[in-house]
Amino acid sequence: MTMRYRIRHETLYAYADRVDLAAHMLHLSPRMLPGQQVFDASITAEPRPSRMSWGLDHFGNQVCWLFLDHPHERFSVTVQAEVAVGFAPPPVAELTLPWEQVVAIAAAGGAAFQASEFSYASPMAPADAGAGAYAAASLPAGRPILQAVLDLCGRINREFAFRPGVTTVNTSVADVLAGRAGVCQDFTHLMIAGLRAHGLPARYVSGYLRTKPPPGQAPRRGADQSHAWVGCWLGPEHGWVDLDPTNNLVVGDEHVVLAWGRDYGDISPVRGVILGGGAHTVTVGVDLAPT
Amino acid sequence: MAEPAAQAVDEMVDGRGQLRPHWRDLMGAFSMLGEGALAERGRRLDRGFADDGVTSVMPGEAPLRWRCDPVPLLIQAAEFATVEAGLVQRATLLSRVLDDIYGAQDLLASGALPPAMVFANPQYLRLGAAGLQGPKLHLYAADLIRGADGQWRVKADRTGRAGGIAYAQENRRQLARVLPEALRSTGVRPLEPFFDQWQDALRPLAPTGVGNPTVALLTRGTQHRHWFEHMHLARLLSCALVEGGDLTVRNGALFLKTLRGLQRIDLLLRQIDGRLIDPLELDGNSVIGVPGLLDAARAGNVRIVNHPGSAVLEAKELAALLPALCQRLLGRALLLGNAAPADVPSLAPCLTDGRLDARPVVWRVFLMFDGTAWRVLPGGLARIRDDDAEDAPLPGLAKDVWVMHDEQSDIIGPLAVPAPRLALRRTSGALPSRVADNLFWLGRYVERLDSGARLGRAALTRLGRASRPREFEELQTLARILADARLIDAEAVASASLTIGLHATMHAGGAVGGLFANIAGLTEKVRDRLTGDMYASFTQTLRAAQEAAKSPTADGLGNGLLAISRFCTAVAGLASENMVRGGGFMFLDLGRRIERARAVVREVGFVLDLPARRIDSGLMLALELCDSAITYRNRYLNVLQPAPVLDLVLADQGNPRGLAFQLVAMRDLLEDLGSEAGVRELLAGSAAGLLAEVDLVVNQVLNAPDQAQEAALLPSRLRAMGSELDGLSNRITRRYFAVLPATQTVGLGLSQVQGAA
Secondary structure, eight states: OOEEEEEEEEEEEEEEEEEEEEEEEEOOSOOOBTTEEEEEEEEEEESOOSEEEEEEOTTSOEEEEEEEOSOEEEEEEEEEEEEEEOOOOOOOGGGSOBHHHHHHHHHHOGGGHHHHGGGSOBTTBOOOHHHHHHHHTTOOTTOBHHHHHHHHHHHHHHHSEEOTTSOOTTOOHHHHHHHTEEOHHHHHHHHHHHHHHTTOOEEEEEEEEOSSOSTTSOOOTTTTSOEEEEEEEOOTTTOEEEEETTTTEEOSSSEEEEEEESSGGGSOSEEEEEEEOOSEEEEEEEEEEEO | OOOOOTTOOBSSBOTTSOBOGGGHHHHHHHHHHOTTHHHHHHHHHHHHHHHTTOSOSSTTSOOOOOEEEEEEEEEOHHHHHHHHHHHHHHHHHHHHHHHHHTTTOHHHHTTSSOHHHHHTOTTOOOOOTTOOOSOSOOEEEEEEEEOTTSOEEEEEEEOSSOTTHHHHHHHHHHHHHHOHHHHHHHTBOOSHHHHHHHHHHHHHHSOTTOSSOOEEEEEOOTTSTTHHHHHHHHHHTTOEEEEGGGEEEETTEEEEEETTEEEEOOEEEEOSOGGGSOTTTSOTTOSSSOTTHHHHHHTTSSEEESOTTGGGGGOTTHHHHHHHHHHHHHSSOOSSOBOOTTOOOOEEEEEETTEEEEEEEEEEEEEEEOSSSEEEOSSOEEEESOOOOSSSSOSSEEEEEEEBOOSOTTSOSGGGSOOOOOOOOOOOOOOBHHHHHHHHHHHHHHHHHHHHHHHHHHHHHHHTTTTSHHHHHHHHHHHHHHHHTTSSOGGGGSGGGHHHHHHHHHSTTSHHHHHHHHHHHHHHHTGGGSOHHHHHHHHHHHHHHHHHHTOOSHHHHHHHHHHHHHHHHHHHHHHHHHSOTTHHHHHHHHHHHHHHHHHHHHHHHHHTOSOGGGHHHHHHHHHHHTTOHHHHHHHHTTOOOHHHHHIIIIIOTTOTTSHHHHHHHHHHHHHHTOOOHHHHHHHHHHHHHHHHHHHHHHHHHHHSSSHHHHHTTHHHHHHHHHHHHHHHHHHHHHHHSOOOOOEEEESSSHHHHTTOO
């Protein structure tokens, strides 16, 4: 099934002191994908940047760089886009490769080298022994990979409380594991770290979740915000399938993909370096409505 | 230290204990020097490095000693040709591998490179799909050891910043000074041609279409252990030496912040960790990088060499793959093999306690890509003590490497190729604002030190015979001046403790001690603007003054103050004789003039602050402090009157110790600095206004019915002039040395994520 959404994502920085010079790197443009078509994507910034440049990052995500040369006290950037999504359903879980075989293929590199990249530790999803031990319960010998990752996704969803405010971006995977609570980023980093601890490729996917659930269903957790979930690699035949541990969902037609990377640090939506500014506040507003 | 394994080759002596033929000339030259002479040359070498500041990270701080053995490592011409060919091939191969890793990634896709070597490597940088233009590897070094079979093999590849080449050049320079006979008798290939070629090779590296590129070397500054190397390298390559804070990216191009505005940089020699060069995209905590630098590089407006991620090739697993990669990419066998972990280095003679000891030696060879071909430095940096440390400068002992001239000139090789014609070069004249700031304050502090020494000496002569009331009064005046200038503690104003106050100020925690430290720090920061001799003279005389000043006796104190005066005179003389009259000298001079003007105004203000009947004593003190007593006597014989004295120390534009001279110099300097018209008028006008005020003041005294009474009114007006000078200094700082707010990274920290689900 394909759904069509209108996205509006606004980020507003308000600075205590004047900012003399600013450079920002945006990962805010939805990615073009086999299951995702993007129409009319636009980025507007206020004040007007003195330079904007576009390109693809290492992972093939759309990046926009903004440079502001004039003093300013506020900076806002708004993305508007229309997107049609309908990702192919996942393969039959029982028929996917035993997870150990996926590990071996990834480690060997060669044709699968692009997936291999996601099997190594990264700064925010480090090789954490605790996460590895937690994930091990979902990885008995010979288990088909998709069964394993679905099981892990479900366990995180059941065993961790969704509680905004108890964690920050600096909270480590180990702390999330100990506290058994967090938000989508924490669950995503935890699941990625757990899979990578066993040599399985897993990637961090950022994007949005539709604001209103389909009729008759419970409200989704993490709507109206930037959302994040896990891309799991099932081997060369089936490639990547996205799982949302926050809502225990297989990504189908309720999610819009912005970008992916090894962890949040690779694809932070609005990253910048400013000269001056002092303390600042950020307000983020996301709206994802079916059209 | 454990004995090296028995099979290690000796560089100098063959298996039968005979001197190898190519060592004969050198050993002959050494034996000509006579008994014990080599050890003496070794000590001179140590002193040479110490005097030129190669030993220390910062003068006055715990020195990181740079030591070079007087006995070089000798490499025969034929042997060097083999190593040269092998390393040129290896560099070519590594370049191709680097191009692929940051390009098509065919080597990964085909399984020729294991994914972990790249993707789990912290030096692999994810810079974006477009990649950066230009050669990725420009400077490369290899650490070689000679194995038991006599063959040189590669122990490690240095592709990140390939450190140590400036030390190799410095070793040669010092060794040539200390052992000229040995160098002559051995027939050694010089290093200069390589550096000349390197400098010329930078031009074609710049973005296409830039005819005369501006090249800058990015350093972490004086506090970093690579400082000497960066400073020296920038000088060897005649390029600008810059810190991240000197640079800014505007509209997709890189600029240097200079006194004359933003100056475009076309080529950046990267000598810092590549992960730190752009906090916008890479390490967000980096405060030494330039936000937007990678955007500018991708846009093709600036080239960065080596490529920010070139250190990925230093992965330990790579060496074993090179034979196969060489076949695959170059279609031939790898010429220069890898050393096995068990291989022991050869032993080279090394001067230890007056005799030659055979010690394990590692040879670092440097290569540079000139846009067409790789060129090898005929020499290098050898090190005793192989600790496999990552970077130079390294602890332990270095050795110069002498590559010998080929005796048989019938070999057709690089020697037969005519040297390319050298292009004309001029160094960039634009002065970074940071450097101007440092020079300005160096000038101020040196002058402040000088005036302190002058006052101290005036006080000391009186302390020795302070029985007469007049001298007691003069001492009090001197103490007040010193206290007002914050050169001694205010409590020391009572003459009884003035000696103690003077001793105290000389120590590290005292005001003069603090000036020593500031001057040493600033000298290091402007080191790339000074000639080697100037730097050596600065630091040597400063150290001598610092040492002398520590003496606890009154005589010692006098000597210390004298040494300080000598240092200040030396700085002034060296600067005016050796520095090109550009921005750099002007700011040093401007700082000195402002400080001296400030001192004269203060001193005259205090000496006149006496009862009118004692004004003679004050006038004489004023002449003494302004070094003008002889001039006065020549002009007016022994008749002391207020107006002539004040004319000489305040208004006479010809007296280099007087106020008017400083004001004229300041006015002219500020006019010459060529800033925008409004600012120039404001700053130069301020100096000119002070000059007019001085004339007015002296004229009023001259025409007053009672000169002494009129002169007694001056202190408050002089104080106002002092404030005006302080204000002028602040305005200069604001105009020329922009004080920037702190940078911060947003979007990676707490605030961005608080709302995220």
